[in-house]
Amino acid sequence: MRWTLKQNPEKEKVEKLAKDLQVNKTIATILCQRNIETFDQAKSFFRPSLEDIHDPFLMKDMDLAVERIEKAIANNENILIYGDYDVDGTTAVSLVASYLKTIHPNIATYIPDRYAEGYGVSYIGIDFAHDNDFSLIIALDCGIKAIEKVAYASEKNIDFIICDHHKPGDKIPEAVAVLNAKRDDCTYPFDELCGCGVGFKLIQALGSKRNQNIEDFIPYLDLVATAIAADIVPMNGENRVLAYYGLQVINENPRNGIKAIIHQTKKTTLTITDVVFIIAPRINAAGRMKHGNYAVELLTEMDFDSAVEFAAAIEIFNADRKDLDKKITDQALIQIIDNEEENCFTSVVYQEDWHKGVIGIVASRLIETYYRPTLVFTKSGDKLAASARSVKGFDVYNALHECEEFIEQFGGHKYAAGLTLLPENYQNFKNKFEEVVKNTINKELLTPEISVDATIELSEITPKFFRIIEQMAPFGPMNMKPTFVSTCVRDNGYGKQVGADKSHLKLNVFQGDNKQTFGAIGFGLGNKIEHVKNDFDIVYALDENEWNGHKSIQLVLKDLK
Known part of the structure; x- marks a missing residue:
C-alpha cells in the first residue's frame, strides 16, 4: 500500500491549539488537519450540540x-x-x-x-x-x-x-x-x-x-x-x-x-x-x-x-446473503483470471444467474483483490443490471457518464453507482468503460492508499492520548479514525499467525530501549509474518481490547514494511 503522510499544518496554529486545549502536539496536529484550529471549534467538535442542527x-x-x-x-x-x-x-x-x-x-x-x-x-x-x-x-x-x-x-x-x-x-x-x-x-x-x-x-x-x-x-x-x-x-x-x-x-x-x-x-x-x-x-x-x-x-x-x-x-436472510456473496465472488475471480484480465484497469464481470441483491457487495469484494473500478452485472428481466464500486480518488459516476451511449439508465455517487443496459450493448460498454478509465485514472490510484495523520513514538500512546482519540468519534469520511506510523519497531518474538486459515497476524511490539509492549492485530496480514523477524515500520489505528475483563490499548495494523 501507499503510505501518504498528511501535510503538517502551520506550526504556530498547532502550538497555540495545544496550549489552549492542554493537549500534546500530535493531538493538536490531528485537529488542525481537520480544520479545527481554535478552542471554540474544538469545543463544538468534542461536544456536539443539538443547537448545531440547522433550521x-x-x-x-x-x-x-x-x-x-x-x-x-x-x-x-x-x-x-x-x-x-x-x-x-x-x-x-x-x-x-x-x-x-x-x-x-x-x-x-x-x-x-x-x-x-x-x-x-x-x-x-x-x-x-x-x-x-x-x-x-x-x-x-x-x-x-x-x-x-x-x-x-x-x-x-x-x-x-x-x-x-x-x-x-x-x-x-x-x-x-x-x-x-x-x-x-x-x-x-x-x-x-x-x-x-x-x-x-x-x-x-x-x-x-x-x-x-x-x-x-x-x-x-x-x-x-x-x-x-x-x-x-x-x-x-x-x-x-x-x-x-x-x-x-x-x-x-x-x-x-x-x-x-x-x-x-x-x-x-x-x-x-x-x-x-x-x-x-x-x-x-x-x-x-x-x-x-x-x-x-x-x-x-x-x-x-x-x-x-x-x-x-432477517438473521437467516443475512446468513444466506453471506453464503451467496462468497460463492459469487469466487466465480467472478475465476472469470477475471480465465479471461486474462488481471492486467486491465477495470474489473467488469457478468453471469446471468448471479443474485441481484449481492452484486454490490461482490463488487466491493473484487476491489479487495484487484484494486480498480469494478462493475458486476447480472440478468434483470430483459436487461442487464450492474453495481459499480470505485477506488479512492476516482469518480466512477463520471466514468459511467462518458459511456452513456451504451447505458439505458444509471445513478449514484462518486464511489458507488448502479446501471442497466441492453444485453447487446454489454461488450461495447465493457470496452468503452475500460478505455475511459485507462485514459482518465491517475495510475497511482490503482495502489491502495493509507492516509497517515502523524508519525509517533509508541511511548506517546498513553491512556490519556487514547481517551482523547476516542472522543473524536463518531468516525467516518472527513473524520476518519486517526492513523499513525511508528518506525523501527520490533516484535517480542511471540508473533504468530492466527485465525482458522492463519490469515491474521498477532504481534507484541516495542520500540527502541523502551520495553513497554503493545498488543497488535493485523487482519488479513498473516502472510507478512516473515517481515517481523527484524526491525519493521507499522501503520495502525488504536483500539481497546478486552480479554478476561482486562482492558488494554491495542494497535490495529493496516500494513507493515
Missing part, C-alpha cells in the same frame, strides 16, 4: 412540502411513504412513517421490489398508489431523476414530495416540493445529508408547526445514525451531530427493531463501526434476499417480541 426551513421547498402535508392531513387524504430498499431508504421510510402516524391515521409505506421494479420510483408503485386511493406520495432517498414518473403520477392526480440527496440531473422533477440540498438553487448550509437525514429535516419542520423542538425528535436519531453510517456520507457538520446523538439512542434506548438486532449479537456498547458491520448489513439483507418491507416492519414494530421474530427471520 429545516432553510432548505428550498420545505415550506411547500409542509404546506402540502398539512393540507393532506386536514383533508383526511391517504399518504404513501415511498423509499428505496437499502438501509438509507428503509430507515427513511420507517422514520417519516412512524412520525406521521403520530399525527395522521392514513399512512402506508411502500418499498419497491429490487427485482420486479428496480431502484427508485416505479410505475408499478404509482399504479399501486392510484389503485389504493393515495393522493400524495413522499419519496425518500430517491426521485431526483424521476421526471417522467412524477409526470405520470400527476396525470393520475397524485402529488409528489421528493426527499433525496443524490446528484440532480439538468432538470428537476415537477413535484410539489423537491427537498435536496445538492440542488444548485438550494442554499441549505449542509449538502451532505443522507436520504434519512433529509426525511429527518422534513419531520423536524412538521414538528415545529406543533410546538415540538429538537429534543422531541431525539428518539428518531437511532434511524438517522444507522443511515449515516451505512450510506458512508461525510461524518462532519450536521451529520456528525446527528450520528453522535443517534449512537447514544442506539446504546441507551433504541427502537424495538434495532434493540432486537443488538439482542441477537450480545454486544453491549456499539460504536459507529458496529453500526456499519452489525446493524446495517442485517437491515440491508431483507431488501437483498427477500423484500425491503421486512426491514420497515422490523424498524416500525411497536411490540418487542414481534420485533425479535422479525430480527430472527
Whole structure:
C-alpha cells in the first residue's frame, strides 16, 4: 500500500491549539488537519450540540412540502411513504412513517421490489398508489431523476414530495416540493445529508408547526445514525451531530427493531463501526434476499417480541446473503483470471444467474483483490443490471457518464453507482468503460492508499492520548479514525499467525530501549509474518481490547514494511 503522510499544518496554529486545549502536539496536529484550529471549534467538535442542527426551513421547498402535508392531513387524504430498499431508504421510510402516524391515521409505506421494479420510483408503485386511493406520495432517498414518473403520477392526480440527496440531473422533477440540498438553487448550509437525514429535516419542520423542538425528535436519531453510517456520507457538520446523538439512542434506548438486532449479537456498547458491520448489513439483507418491507416492519414494530421474530427471520436472510456473496465472488475471480484480465484497469464481470441483491457487495469484494473500478452485472428481466464500486480518488459516476451511449439508465455517487443496459450493448460498454478509465485514472490510484495523520513514538500512546482519540468519534469520511506510523519497531518474538486459515497476524511490539509492549492485530496480514523477524515500520489505528475483563490499548495494523 501507499503510505501518504498528511501535510503538517502551520506550526504556530498547532502550538497555540495545544496550549489552549492542554493537549500534546500530535493531538493538536490531528485537529488542525481537520480544520479545527481554535478552542471554540474544538469545543463544538468534542461536544456536539443539538443547537448545531440547522433550521429545516432553510432548505428550498420545505415550506411547500409542509404546506402540502398539512393540507393532506386536514383533508383526511391517504399518504404513501415511498423509499428505496437499502438501509438509507428503509430507515427513511420507517422514520417519516412512524412520525406521521403520530399525527395522521392514513399512512402506508411502500418499498419497491429490487427485482420486479428496480431502484427508485416505479410505475408499478404509482399504479399501486392510484389503485389504493393515495393522493400524495413522499419519496425518500430517491426521485431526483424521476421526471417522467412524477409526470405520470400527476396525470393520475397524485402529488409528489421528493426527499433525496443524490446528484440532480439538468432538470428537476415537477413535484410539489423537491427537498435536496445538492440542488444548485438550494442554499441549505449542509449538502451532505443522507436520504434519512433529509426525511429527518422534513419531520423536524412538521414538528415545529406543533410546538415540538429538537429534543422531541431525539428518539428518531437511532434511524438517522444507522443511515449515516451505512450510506458512508461525510461524518462532519450536521451529520456528525446527528450520528453522535443517534449512537447514544442506539446504546441507551433504541427502537424495538434495532434493540432486537443488538439482542441477537450480545454486544453491549456499539460504536459507529458496529453500526456499519452489525446493524446495517442485517437491515440491508431483507431488501437483498427477500423484500425491503421486512426491514420497515422490523424498524416500525411497536411490540418487542414481534420485533425479535422479525430480527430472527432477517438473521437467516443475512446468513444466506453471506453464503451467496462468497460463492459469487469466487466465480467472478475465476472469470477475471480465465479471461486474462488481471492486467486491465477495470474489473467488469457478468453471469446471468448471479443474485441481484449481492452484486454490490461482490463488487466491493473484487476491489479487495484487484484494486480498480469494478462493475458486476447480472440478468434483470430483459436487461442487464450492474453495481459499480470505485477506488479512492476516482469518480466512477463520471466514468459511467462518458459511456452513456451504451447505458439505458444509471445513478449514484462518486464511489458507488448502479446501471442497466441492453444485453447487446454489454461488450461495447465493457470496452468503452475500460478505455475511459485507462485514459482518465491517475495510475497511482490503482495502489491502495493509507492516509497517515502523524508519525509517533509508541511511548506517546498513553491512556490519556487514547481517551482523547476516542472522543473524536463518531468516525467516518472527513473524520476518519486517526492513523499513525511508528518506525523501527520490533516484535517480542511471540508473533504468530492466527485465525482458522492463519490469515491474521498477532504481534507484541516495542520500540527502541523502551520495553513497554503493545498488543497488535493485523487482519488479513498473516502472510507478512516473515517481515517481523527484524526491525519493521507499522501503520495502525488504536483500539481497546478486552480479554478476561482486562482492558488494554491495542494497535490495529493496516500494513507493515
